[in-house]
Amino acid sequence: MQKCILGGVAMLAAGATTVQAQDDPVELPPLILGTALRDDRNIRDIPVAASVAEGGELQQRQADTVEELIGDVPGVSIEGGPRGVAQEINIRGFQDEQVVLRFDRGRLNFNRAHSGRFFFDPDIVERVEVVRGGGSTLFGSGAIGGVVAVETKDVEDLLLPGQTTGARVRLGYSDNGEIWSPSTTIYGDYGNFDALAFFGGREFGASLQDGNGDNILRSEVDTLNGLLKLGFEPTEDQRFELNLSYYEDDGLVPPNANTTADLNPVTGNDSERSAEIFTYRLSWDWNPEGSDLVDLSVLFYGNTLEIQDDRIRDGRADFTEYDTFGLEVTNRSKFDVGVPVELVYGIEAYRDEQAGTRSGAPRVQFPDAEATTVGVFAEATFGITDRLDLIAGVRFDQYDRDVDDPTLADADDDFFSPRIGFSFRPNENWQIFGNVARAYRAPTLTELYNDGVHFSYGEDRGIEFTNNFVPTPDLEPEESTQVELGARFERANMFRPGDSLRFSANAYYADVKNFIDSVVTEPDFIGAVTPPFSTIAGTSFQRNIDAELYGFEAELDYDAGWWFGGLALTLPEGEAKNGEQLGSIPQPRLTATLGYRPTSEWTVGARATFAGDQNDFPETGRAGEAYTVVDLFGSWAPEQGLFENAVFRAGIDNVFDEQYVIYPNELPQAGRSIKLSASFQF
Numbered sequence: 001m002q003k004c005i006l007g008g009v010a011m012l013a014a015g016a017t018t019v020q021a022q023d024d025p026v027e028l029p030p031l032i033l034g035t036a037l038r039d040d041r042n043i044r045d046i047p048v049a050a051s052v053a054e055g056g057e058l059q060q061r062q063a064d065t066v067e068e069l070i071g072d073v074p075g076v077s078i079e080g081g082p083r084g085v086a087q088e089i090n091i092r093g094f095q096d097e098q099v100v101l102r103f104d105r106g107r108l109n110f111n112r113a114h115s116g117r118f119f120f121d122p123d124i125v126e127r128v129e130v131v132r133g134g135g136s137t138l139f140g141s142g143a144i145g146g147v148v149a150v151e152t153k154d155v156e157d158l159l160l161p162g163q164t165t166g167a168r169v170r171l172g173y174s175d176n177g178e179i180w181s182p183s184t185t186i187y188g189d190y191g192n193f194d195a196l197a198f199f200g201g202r203e204f205g206a207s208l209q210d211g212n213g214d215n216i217l218r219s220e221v222d223t224l225n226g227l228l229k230l231g232f233e234p235t236e237d238q239r240f241e242l243n244l245s246y247y248e249d250d251g252l253v254p255p256n257a258n259t260t261a262d263l264n265p266v267t268g269n270d271s272e273r274s275a276e277i278f279t280y281r282l283s284w285d286w287n288p289e290g291s292d293l294v295d296l297s298v299l300f301y302g303n304t305l306e307i308q309d310d311r312i313r314d315g316r317a318d319f320t321e322y323d324t325f326g327l328e329v330t331n332r333s334k335f336d337v338g339v340p341v342e343l344v345y346g347i348e349a350y351r352d353e354q355a356g357t358r359s360g361a362p363r364v365q366f367p368d369a370e371a372t373t374v375g376v377f378a379e380a381t382f383g384i385t386d387r388l389d390l391i392a393g394v395r396f397d398q399y400d401r402d403v404d405d406p407t408l409a410d411a412d413d414d415f416f417s418p419r420i421g422f423s424f425r426p427n428e429n430w431q432i433f434g435n436v437a438r439a440y441r442a443p444t445l446t447e448l449y450n451d452g453v454h455f456s457y458g459e460d461r462g463i464e465f466t467n468n469f470v471p472t473p474d475l476e477p478e479e480s481t482q483v484e485l486g487a488r489f490e491r492a493n494m495f496r497p498g499d500s501l502r503f504s505a506n507a508y509y510a511d512v513k514n515f516i517d518s519v520v521t522e523p524d525f526i527g528a529v530t531p532p533f534s535t536i537a538g539t540s541f542q543r544n545i546d547a548e549l550y551g552f553e554a555e556l557d558y559d560a561g562w563w564f565g566g567l568a569l570t571l572p573e574g575e576a577k578n579g580e581q582l583g584s585i586p587q588p589r590l591t592a593t594l595g596y597r598p599t600s601e602w603t604v605g606a607r608a609t610f611a612g613d614q615n616d617f618p619e620t621g622r623a624g625e626a627y628t629v630v631d632l633f634g635s636w637a638p639e640q641g642l643f644e645n646a647v648f649r650a651g652i653d654n655v656f657d658e659q660y661v662i663y664p665n666e667l668p669q670a671g672r673s674i675k676l677s678a679s680f681q682f
Contacts, residue, residue, distance in 0.1 A: 028492035028500045035105050036129035036149040038138055038297075038330050039344050044488055045381075047391050047421030047433040048135075049075065049506040049553060054127040055157075060603075060633050062172055062651055062675040063122040064179055064202055067662075072609060074553040074568045075132045075146075077586035079258070081667035082208055085116045085221050085249055085273070086257035091132050092508070093549045093574045093585040094145025097444050098478070100135065102149045104243050106281050106301030109142075109352050110322045111444055112366065114257045115307060119247040119277040121200045121225035123170060123183045126153040132553070133508055134439030134482040136417035137393040140348060140375040144439040144480050144512075152227060152245075155187045155194045160645060160681060164189050170200070172677035176653075176670050177219065178205030181677070192234065198227040204251075210668040211659030217261040218270060221251030237288050243281040250274045252312070259666045271309040271318070278304045295332040302326070319357045320366055326350030345378035354445050365469060368404035369445040373397060379419065391421040391435065399442045403449045409473040411448060415440045434485040443475040447516060447542045470541035476514040478544075484508040498561050505554040514544040517582070520620060547582060549574035564605075566593040581616045587624045587663045588612040595633075604634040614663045624663025630655045645681040650674075 031043040033050055043050055051073050063069035066087050067078035079095065080086035088096040088111075101108045101117060111117060128150050135143035159166055165188035172181035183200025204220035228244045253273045254261040262268025284298045302325045309318040330346035350373055356366030379393030394416065401411040421435025450469040486506025494501040521538045551572040558565050568591040574582050588611070595605025607630070614624030633651040638644055653673040661668050 176673035627660035
C-alpha cells in the first residue's frame, strides 16, 4: 500500500515539473461549502476536513449507484454491495445513522437494515458535500461521523449562455446488467419565477455479473425518479422555493439485500420489493441588502416512505412506513466586538414516525414508534487577526423516543455538543486548522425496539435455524470527543502559467463512549443432533461499548490544462476499548486519477483504486481482502456544428474484471462494465 502511495505522488510530481500548461495565468476559484455548514464558506476558512464533488466530475462517472458516484471520496466508503437499494454510507468507521444525510437541505433519516438510504437518481445530482468528523454542533444527533449533503441541479446549473428556457435529454447504457438510464430535464428562468422538472430512471435487462462472470442474483431492481423545483423571487433579497421529489424502485431481492441470493427464490425467502419515497421541501431565504445582521433561511421539509415486501414462498406481506417532518430556522449575522465575528445560529426540530405490519397484523420487527428531536445551535467565527480565526460553537438537543408497546420503555435524554477550533493562514496559499468537538447520536427506533424473527432457514430440510431480534430499550446515546488537525494548500500558476494545485491532509482521533454495536450470536445446537429436530435459535441485538477511531486522510488535485491528476488517500483505524474489533472500519484505500485533454472538446483518463487488507475484524466477521480496480473514462463535447451543446461519454469500469468485495460487504462488486451515454441540451 505504501509503495502505491509513494508511486502515485512521484507520478504527479514528475509530471507537474515538465508540463506545458496554458500560457496565461489564472485565478483559482474558491472551493465553497454551503449546505453542509449552514453557510457559504471558503473551504480554506473552515476548521474541519471536507470534500466537494460536483458538476462534470460527477457526470463523468456515469454512475448507476451512489457507490459509483462518491465511493472514493477520502474517508468515505459505501456499504451494501452492488445493489443500489441496499447501499448505506460509512465515514471513518461510523456507519449509516451515525452520519447525517441531507437531500436538498432536508434530512433523510430513514434506516431499516438492508433497505438502503439513497433515494434519488445519480443523474440529477449536481453537488455532494462531505464533512468528515463530529458535526453535532450544527446538525445534532447523527452527525457523530459527519455530514453528507446532496444537492440536485438548479435552473442556473443548466441554462446555456443567452438562454431563458431549455431542455436536457440524456440516454445511458451499461452492458453489465443491461442497464438503460434515460432522463429528461426541462427548465426555465422567467425573471422572478423559475422552474425545473426532471424525470429519469434505471431499467435492468439482466442480472449484474461479478468479476468471475457469475450472476449477482436478484440485482435487477428498476428505479424511477421525478423532481420538480419551483422558485419565486418577489424582491431581489428574497427567494421562495418548492422542491418535490418522487422515487420508486421495484424488483426481487433476498431478505438481506447486501448478501448472496439463493438460486431458488422460494427457498431463499426472496421478496418482491416495491418502494415509494416522496420528499418535499419549502424554503424561504431572505438577505436584505445592506444588512449584516439578517441572512435568514427557513426550511420546512418532509419525507414519506413506504416499502412493500411480498415473500414469494408463502405470500407473507411486510409493509414498512417511515415519515419525517422537520423545521429549520437559520440566521447568519456579521458584527464587530473588537474583532469581526461571523455567527451562524438557529433552531431545528424534526419528528420521525415509523409503522410496520406483517400480513395486516402489527410487525414486532418494525414496531409503531415515534422520535422527536428539538435543538438550538450557534457557531461563531472570530477574526482574531487577518490570518487567524477562532471558531466556537455549541448546540443543545432534547429528544424523545416513544414506542406503542406497553412492554417496552420509552427513552428520552438531552445533550450538549460544543466545538472549538482554529484556522490559521500563514500565507495566501496555506491553511493550518484544528478542532476539538463533542458529538452524539441518539439510538434509533429500530435499534431500541426491534423484536421477533430476524431471519430463518433450513425448515425445508427438517430443521429450522432462526435468529431473533432482542429489543434493547435501555441503549445509551453514543457520545464522542473528537480531535482533528490538518492543513490545506491552494495555488494557481504553480509550475506554469495556467495550472492549479490543491492539497489537503488531516489526522483525527475519536474517543467514543457507548458506541452502538450490532451483535449476531450463533444458534444453540444443543438438543438438535438427534430427532425430533427442533428449532435452533440465535439472537441479534444492540449493545453499548466504548471505542476509539483514528486515522489519516489526504487529497491532491493538479490541473495543468491539457492534463490533470489526483490522489485520494484513506487510512482508517479503530477498535473497541475492551480489545474487541469493530466490524465497521473500512479498508485503507488510495485512488489515483490521471487524465488528458488533447483539445478543449476531448477528455480521456483513468482511475485506479488500491485497497489494502482489513484483517482486524470481529470473531463473527470475515477479513477484507486487498484489491486493485482500474476504470477508464472519456468524453467528447463538440463546441460547434450539429452536435454543439451535446456531450458523449464512454467508460469501462473494472477494466480487468477484478473479483473484489468492499469491506465489510459480503457480496462481490460488479465486474467489467462498459458504459455509454449521450446528453443533448437545447
